[in-house]
Amino acid sequence: MLGGGGVLIALLVVGVVAVLWFVGVYNGLVRLRNQVKNAWSQIDVQLKRRHDLIPNLVETAKGYMKHERELLEGIAKARSNAQAASGVKEQSAAEGILGGLLTKFMAVVENYPELKANQNMMALQEELTSTENKIAFARQFYNDTVMRYNNKIEVVPSNIVAGMFNFDQEEFFEVESLEERQPVKVQF
Secondary structure (H helix, E strand, C coil): CCCHHHHHHHHHHHHHHHHHHHHHHHHHHHHHHHHHHHHHHHHHHHHHHHHHHHHHHHHHHHCCCHHHHHHHHHHHHHHHHHHHCCCHHHHHHHHHHHHHHHHHHHHHHCCCHHHHHCHHHHHHHHHHHHHHHHHHHHHHHHHHHHHHHHHHHHCCCHHHHHHHCCCCCCCCCCCCCHHHHCCCCCCC
């Protein structure tokens, strides 16, 4: 049987363990939330790279694609909308539209042999393809990180700490348009 001092020590040990557990869970949630923010930043970097390539791509194509003015203007507008979008859902939707137009653009380029043969256009297409791959990897990393974070918020016992400190679920970066689900076709 424990005496008065033994009970006090046992309670103190239990209290210290509980505090350490609580701090560990809280810090784990903060780390995961920061990983989600970092993963989103990586997507943002690649999307900016894509946005920076588009004016060069359009400018190179303008001289050859006189009959495709509506498509080129649509790409420019979609790029502006994507740059102005904020939040995962809005940016995901805007990028879906832009990706669909870029896919259509690459298909239309096939109708212009002189444009396809242009060295500048070939380099831009290669750069865009590389960027699209990096965007896909960044999206996958982001969504994996969001899944780990959201799972941590929902599972017992960390959901108790998450609820106490208002850790909210994050949204996945999802492909909105059917056109963006198709890969960008670049053929030489």
